[in-house]
Amino acid sequence: MTYPAVVExxxxxxxxxxxxxxxxxxxxLLPMLHLIQSEDGYVSPGGIALCADxxxxxxxxxxxxxxxxxxxxxxxxxxxxxxxxxxxxxxxMGGDAVWDRVSEHLGIGHDETTADAAITLExxxxxxxxxxxxxxxxxxxxxxDQSPESAVELVDRLRAGExxxxxxxxxxxxxxxxxxxxxxxxxxxxxxxxxxxGPKTVVGLKLARERGWVAPxxxxxxxxxxxxxxxxxxxxx
Amino acid sequence: xxxxxxxxxxxxxxxxxxxxxxxxxNDGYEALRSAVAMAPSAIIDAVKASGLRGRGGAGxxxxxxxxxxxxxxxxxxxxxxNADESEPGTCKDTPLMLASPxxxxxxxxxxxxxxxxxxxxxxxxGEELHVYRRLLQAVAEARAAGYLGPDVLGTGRTIEVVVHxxxxxxxxxxxxxxxxxxEGRRGQxxxxxxxxxxxxxxxxxxxxxxxxxxxxxxxxxxxxxxWFAGMGTPKSTGYGIFSLSGHVTRPGQYEAPLGITLRExxxxxxxxxxxxxxxxxxxGGSSTPIFTAEHLDIGLDFESVATAGSLLGTRALQIxxxxxxxxxxxxxxxxxxxHESCGKCTPCREGTYWMKQxxxxxxxxxxxxxxxxxxxxxxxNILGRSFCALADGAVSPITSAIRYFREEFExxxxxxxxxxxxxxxSAVVPVGELAGASA
Numbered sequence: 001m002t003y004p005a006v007v008e009x010x011x012x013x014x015x016x017x018x019x020x021x022x023x024x025x026x027x028x029l030l031p032m033l034h035l036i037q038s039e040d041g042y043v044s045p046g047g048i049a050l051c052a053d054x055x056x057x058x059x060x061x062x063x064x065x066x067x068x069x070x071x072x073x074x075x076x077x078x079x080x081x082x083x084x085x086x087x088x089x090x091x092x093m094g095g096d097a098v099w100d101r102v103s104e105h106l107g108i109g110h111d112e113t114t115a116d117a118a119i120t121l122e123x124x125x126x127x128x129x130x131x132x133x134x135x136x137x138x139x140x141x142x143x144x145d146q147s148p149e150s151a152v153e154l155v156d157r158l159r160a161g162e163x164x165x166x167x168x169x170x171x172x173x174x175x176x177x178x179x180x181x182x183x184x185x186x187x188x189x190x191x192x193x194x195x196x197x198g199p200k201t202v203v204g205l206k207l208a209r210e211r212g213w214v215a216p217x218x219x220x221x222x223x224x225x226x227x228x229x230x231x232x233x234x235x236x237x
Numbered sequence: 238x239x240x241x242x243x244x245x246x247x248x249x250x251x252x253x254x255x256x257x258x259x260x261x262x263n264d265g266y267e268a269l270r271s272a273v274a275m276a277p278s279a280i281i282d283a284v285k286a287s288g289l290r291g292r293g294g295a296g297x298x299x300x301x302x303x304x305x306x307x308x309x310x311x312x313x314x315x316x317x318x319n320a321d322e323s324e325p326g327t328c329k330d331t332p333l334m335l336a337s338p339x340x341x342x343x344x345x346x347x348x349x350x351x352x353x354x355x356x357x358x359x360x361x362x363g364e365e366l367h368v369y370r371r372l373l374q375a376v377a378e379a380r381a382a383g384y385l386g387p388d389v390l391g392t393g394r395t396i397e398v399v400v401h402x403x404x405x406x407x408x409x410x411x412x413x414x415x416x417x418x419x420e421g422r423r424g425q426x427x428x429x430x431x432x433x434x435x436x437x438x439x440x441x442x443x444x445x446x447x448x449x450x451x452x453x454x455x456x457x458x459x460x461x462x463x464w465f466a467g468m469g470t471p472k473s474t475g476y477g478i479f480s481l482s483g484h485v486t487r488p489g490q491y492e493a494p495l496g497i498t499l500r501e502x503x504x505x506x507x508x509x510x511x512x513x514x515x516x517x518x519x520x521g522g523s524s525t526p527i528f529t530a531e532h533l534d535i536g537l538d539f540e541s542v543a544t545a546g547s548l549l550g551t552r553a554l555q556i557x558x559x560x561x562x563x564x565x566x567x568x569x570x571x572x573x574x575x576h577e578s579c580g581k582c583t584p585c586r587e588g589t590y591w592m593k594q595x596x597x598x599x600x601x602x603x604x605x606x607x608x609x610x611x612x613x614x615x616x617x618n619i620l621g622r623s624f625c626a627l628a629d630g631a632v633s634p635i636t637s638a639i640r641y642f643r644e645e646f647e648x649x650x651x652x653x654x655x656x657x658x659x660x661x662x663s664a665v666v667p668v669g670e671l672a673g674a675s676a
Contacts, residue, residue, distance in 0.1 A: 030402070030403065068424065088325060092557065094666040097661070128331040129328050130483070131481065140364045183369065183404075185402070188370070192255075196252075197335065200489035204246065208240070214242070215247075
């Protein structure tokens with residue numbers, strides 16, 4: 001399997017852009033595999049062959065790297081990867097139930113794709129949003145504080161082709177290929193969308209403001225009366 | 238009473254908090270201006286004097302790590318920021334980068350200036366699309382403003398930052414596995430020595446630091462080492478982000494001096510969820526031995542937590558109440574370690590797989606009389622017998638859970654965990670009845 005000439009020329013030009021970011025070309029292999037996924041929807045045999053040629057590796061060496069990382073898909077991915085966190089904390093808080101309901105609703109299991117190619121379902125590991133458990137990721141955008149009901153509604157909307165907004169992320173979830181292109185280091189202009197911090201991210205900051213708690217003043221800044229009113233925070237442990 | 242000390246989080250609630258404009262409104266890049274007026278060695282001395290210890294879990298003194306770099310030899314040296322936040326329970330760097338990526342970028346610029354690096358890499362886990370967008374934009378903004386690029390603030394110094402997305406592998410949070418991954422290989426740990434300071438990225442001298450460590454550098458330069466060292470405890474100085482999750486009334490991020498206790502933090506967070514009581518918790522992620530209610534008053538600093546038999550880790554405080562089956566929790570963590578073991582070392586690769594099977598039996602109430610001894614014995618043969626800390630982390634939840642809750646493992650010889658602790662009672666969202674083990 002090979003690419004049409006025009007596609008191959010574009011991929012090689014973009015590969016050169018990626019390689020130019022690094023002192024050593026091979027560092028570009030991971031982003032390049034993301035780029036292959038943006039073209040083919042998975043790490044295709046043609047993509048592996050192209051990477052091997054670009055980096056002077058064997059196809060076995062490229063495959064060895066691709067199969068090490070869970071984000072590289074060995075079969076064509078759906079338009080959306082829906083990942084349900086079933087690591088301990090999310091699982092216990094309700095993630096196991098989210099998984100059961102969504103899996104049953106879609107009729108597919110881990111790393112399987114719906115017949116309409118809309119959704120690939122995954123059990124995922126901790127995605128660093130534990131304060132928002134149970135967490136679901138769609139194309140690696142955060143959907144916080146999920147329940148079985150909300151997750152079923154979410155996947156139904158995705159299958160219906162509706163625009164869906166993550167809790168903390170872009171204005172809408174982009175497709176798997178568009179996402180993969182960003183992960184290859186080509187911005188999509190959406191960095192300014194969405195919020196800076198969710199409510200749980202700032203729960204401590206808000207409490208500190210309510211109580212007037214601030215970090216102690218630096219000696220050089222001791223003229224700042226608001227700051228100097230801070231109580232001592234040193235603990236003699 | 239210890240109070241919160243928002244430093245890194247101080248403007249997270251600002252409108253468009255991630256932009257350069259907002260960062261400027263909050264003294265952004267003033268520390269970099271101060272830094273480039275200092276001798277690089279003076280910056281390293283200040284970070285050493287501050288007592289800042291690595292915020293990625295191990296707690297190694299940051300300034301000392303920088304000091305391990307060999308003298309300049311004319312070749313390149315690198316700063317690599319470990320943004321591969323994947324330890325179960327750990328959720329501090331991600332919100333920091335989403336809300337205030339410029340804090341990290343300014344820290345990178347100061348650090349590169351101090352250690353003589355012209356190029357830095359941020360290795361971000363690939364499963365955080367919007368964080369990646371924000372970091373790429375922050376680098377572009379900082380470069381356009383002259384804080385990065387070929388002539389940083391007119392100093393003639395070049396500092397370029399590349400933000401690199403990983404592709405899903407917990408092991409890449411281990412610094413040498415991260416370096417292999419950044420070189421375009423499978424992320425497998427390297428044998429140390431040589432340490433990265435001597436032979437790191439591309440076999441060149443390399444400093445690898447956690448996001449929160451580097452993001453703390455601007456405040457140290459701006460306010461002074463004494464200011465930083467005045468917070469926390471004498472050996473665990475400064476502030477840190479404490480992440481409360483699980484069965485707590487107000488989970489979230491709480492920035493406080495090291496040495497604060499879980500009792501104090503729980504008071505601020507509204508306590509364990511209403512009508513329930515604390516059963517067990519992790520002080521610093523799943524790789525740190527669990528604690529129980531008897532540890533509520535232990536200072537959350539490196540020394541006090543270690544003395545009590547665990548590790549401060551990443552201050553990832555996962556709270557579990559009395560409805561929770563500790564066997565279920567430990568099994569799921571063990572499945573995680575088995576899944577994420579890179580396979581390089583036999584004790585870790587095979588041992589985690591065995592323990593997963595034994596724990597599945599115990600969860601299902603089909604454990605044998607020998608199973609607890611088998612688990613303890615297997616843990617003994619994994620701990621300290623692999624290249625990296627993933628293996629050590631894998632045994633922590635098992636050995637600590639057996640120490641505190643042995644009777645629950647013994648009950649697994651006859652009664653399923655889901656009968657002892659019906660799983661729907663632990664959920665915080667409506668889930669209906671859960672029929673035993675999921676998956």
